Amino acid sequence: MRVVLADDSLLFREGLARLLAESELEVVGQAGDAEELLALVASEAPDVAIVDIRMPPGHRDEGLVAARQIKAEHPSVGVLVLSQYVEVHYAIALVEDRPRGAGYLLKDRVENVDDFVDAVRRVAAGEAVVDPSVVALLVSRAREHDPLDELTAREREVLELMAEGRSNLAISAQLFLTARTVESHVRSIFLKLNLAQAPDDHRRVLAVLSYLRA
Amino acid sequence: MSEPLAQAPAELLASIESLDAPIVLVDAEARPLALNAAALALAPEALEHATDGDLASLAEALGEHARPRPEPIVLSVKTLEDALRAPEQHAESLRQLNQAQAVARIGSWTADRLAMRVRFSEEQYRLYGLAPSSEVDLDSFLMLLHPDDRKPMRAAVVRASRTGEPFRLEHRLADPTGSVEWIESRCEVVMSGARVLRMVGTSYDITERKRYERSLQQSLAEVRASRMRIVSAADEERRRVERDLHDGAQQRLVALSIGLRLARTKLGADAGADAEVAEMLDQLGAELQLALAELRDLARGIHPAALGEQGLAVALESLALRSPVSTSVVECPQHRLPDAVEIGVYYLVAEALTNAIKHAEASRVTVSVSADATRVSVEVCDDGVGGAKIEAGSGLRGLADRVASLDGRLSLYSPPRGGTTVTAELPCV
Numbered sequence: 001m002r003v004v005l006a007d008d009s010l011l012f013r014e015g016l017a018r019l020l021a022e023s024e025l026e027v028v029g030q031a032g033d034a035e036e037l038l039a040l041v042a043s044e045a046p047d048v049a050i051v052d053i054r055m056p057p058g059h060r061d062e063g064l065v066a067a068r069q070i071k072a073e074h075p076s077v078g079v080l081v082l083s084q085y086v087e088v089h090y091a092i093a094l095v096e097d098r099p100r101g102a103g104y105l106l107k108d109r110v111e112n113v114d115d116f117v118d119a120v121r122r123v124a125a126g127e128a129v130v131d132p133s134v135v136a137l138l139v140s141r142a143r144e145h146d147p148l149d150e151l152t153a154r155e156r157e158v159l160e161l162m163a164e165g166r167s168n169l170a171i172s173a174q175l176f177l178t179a180r181t182v183e184s185h186v187r188s189i190f191l192k193l194n195l196a197q198a199p200d201d202h203r204r205v206l207a208v209l210s211y212l213r214a
Numbered sequence: 215m216s217e218p219l220a221q222a223p224a225e226l227l228a229s230i231e232s233l234d235a236p237i238v239l240v241d242a243e244a245r246p247l248a249l250n251a252a253a254l255a256l257a258p259e260a261l262e263h264a265t266d267g268d269l270a271s272l273a274e275a276l277g278e279h280a281r282p283r284p285e286p287i288v289l290s291v292k293t294l295e296d297a298l299r300a301p302e303q304h305a306e307s308l309r310q311l312n313q314a315q316a317v318a319r320i321g322s323w324t325a326d327r328l329a330m331r332v333r334f335s336e337e338q339y340r341l342y343g344l345a346p347s348s349e350v351d352l353d354s355f356l357m358l359l360h361p362d363d364r365k366p367m368r369a370a371v372v373r374a375s376r377t378g379e380p381f382r383l384e385h386r387l388a389d390p391t392g393s394v395e396w397i398e399s400r401c402e403v404v405m406s407g408a409r410v411l412r413m414v415g416t417s418y419d420i421t422e423r424k425r426y427e428r429s430l431q432q433s434l435a436e437v438r439a440s441r442m443r444i445v446s447a448a449d450e451e452r453r454r455v456e457r458d459l460h461d462g463a464q465q466r467l468v469a470l471s472i473g474l475r476l477a478r479t480k481l482g483a484d485a486g487a488d489a490e491v492a493e494m495l496d497q498l499g500a501e502l503q504l505a506l507a508e509l510r511d512l513a514r515g516i517h518p519a520a521l522g523e524q525g526l527a528v529a530l531e532s533l534a535l536r537s538p539v540s541t542s543v544v545e546c547p548q549h550r551l552p553d554a555v556e557i558g559v560y561y562l563v564a565e566a567l568t569n570a571i572k573h574a575e576a577s578r579v580t581v582s583v584s585a586d587a588t589r590v591s592v593e594v595c596d597d598g599v600g601g602a603k604i605e606a607g608s609g610l611r612g613l614a615d616r617v618a619s620l621d622g623r624l625s626l627y628s629p630p631r632g633g634t635t636v637t638a639e640l641p642c643v
Contacts, residue, residue, distance in 0.1 A: 110468065110475075111471040
C-alpha cells in the first residue's frame, strides 16, 4: 500500500514514516504543506494521503481544504486527516465531503500502531473512519431527555462502532457476535431512535453522526 | 393758592407748567399745592371734580391720541417726583442689568412675533461679536451662526413664533472671535391667550463647558480604546500560547510517543530478558497519552482552535457538546464576524455557561446569538435557582468587564428560583 504524509513537523513525519514502514506500508512521499501534498498526490497516485489538518501558511484547516481538493481531482485516493483536537464539525464535514475513503483521527492515535494502520487500510478501502473520541463526545453529551437511554448496553456499543465507521462485519468481529445478531441490533437501534435505515455504510455513518449531533 | 405754590419745588412746577393736560399738584394730605396753566384755564367748578390721578392717567392724557380732557388730573408731589426720576432709574437698572449680564456672560434678546426686529442686550452684542446697537433681524442673526447650526435655529424660532413652544439650542458661531465659540440659546414666548406677542430669550457662553466635554469625551475614548487593547492583547496572547503548545509541546510529545512506540517494537513481542524494560516503555507510553490528553484540554481552555479556524457557530457547538449540563445553541450566525467580536462572544458564552454549571444547579441551558450589520446580541439562559448577582470577584463580574471592554452592555435577569438569563449587546465592528 502506498501512502503520502503531509505535516509541517519533520520530526513527526519521519517518525510516522518509520512506524508505517514497520507495518509494511510504503511511504512514497512527504509534504510540509498543502501545496506540496497536492503535487505529491498528483505525481505519486498513492492509495492514501495522511494529512495534518493544520498546516502552513495559515495554520487553520488547510488539511481539510486539501482533502476536499484531492477528492475532486483524485477521487480514488483516500484521505485520513489528523488533528490534535477533537472537533465533531470536522469529522462530519469530512465524511460529508467524501463519499468514500475519508477518515478523521486524533493525532495521538499514531501511537497505537495496529489500530492506526487498520484505520489507514480502511480509508484506502473506501471506508469512513471517525475517531472514537468524537463518537464518545457525541454519545456522552448531556441531554435533558436522552433517547439513547432507550438502548441496551449492547446496542450502545453497536451504535458507537457504527458511528466510528465500522461495517456490520467488523462490528461482529470486534464484539464476538454473529452477523445476524449484529444486524438485529442495528435494526433495533434504528427503530428505537426513529431513524431511517441507511442504504450503505457510508451514509449510515453520516446518519448516525448527524442524529447524535442534533 | 398763592401760599401753596411757594411750597412746591420749582423744578416740579416747571415740569407741569407747559403740559396741555390740566394738572392739580397736591401734597401728601391731598391739599392742593399748585395748578398748571391748563388747570387754571378750567372753570373753577371743574376743579371740584378733579379726579385722583397717577402716572398712568397722566401718560394717557399726554398720549398722542388723547382726547381733550376737561377733568384735571390730581398728582401728588411724590408721584410727580417719581415720574421725573423714572428715566434715571431706568438707566440705572439697565446699567446694572448690563453689568450682571457681562459678569455672567449671559446676553438677552427680545423679538417681535415674526422676528423681523430683534433687540439685543449689550452682552448679547458682545457674545455674537457685533458692534453695539447694530440692527438685527432673524436672517442677519442666523448668519452669525455656524452654517450647520442655522437650519435647526431657524426651525426652532419659526416653531416658537407659531406655537409658542419654548426652545433651548446649542450652537456655534460662524466666525468665533475671541473666546466665544459655543453658545446656548433659550427662548420663551410671551403669549396673550393663544396669540404670540413676542419672544424673549437668553444666550449663554458655553464654550468652556463644550471644551471640557470634548476633552472628557476624548479621555473616555482613550480609556475605552486602551481597555479594548488590553483585552485584545490578552486574547492575542492566549491565541499565541495555544499555537505554541500546538506547534511545540503537543507536536513534540506526539513525536516522542512515536519514538517510544518504535523502541517498544524493536524489543519485540517476546522481550525475554528485557521484559522489564518493555513494561516500562508500555507504562511510559500510557503516561504520555494521558499527558497529551491533559495538554489538549488545557490548550482548548486557553483558546479554542475551532474558533479561529471555523468561527463562532462551530466553536459554540463544540463548547455546548462538552458541557456537563444539557446545552443547546438555538441560534448563531453562520457567517464570520470580526475576530474581536467572535472571541468576545465566545468567552462571554463560556463564562456564562461555567457560571450556570457551577452555581445555578441548572438542568438545561440555551444559548442564542444573533447579529445584524452593526450589533450582536447574546443570550444565555438557564433554568436553575436564579438569584445571581454581578459582584466583585464573581464570574459574572469578569463577564461584565469583558462586555464593557467591547463597548457593549450586559444585563442580568435572575429572580430567585426563576433561572438566570444573561444578555449582552455588543457593537459588531
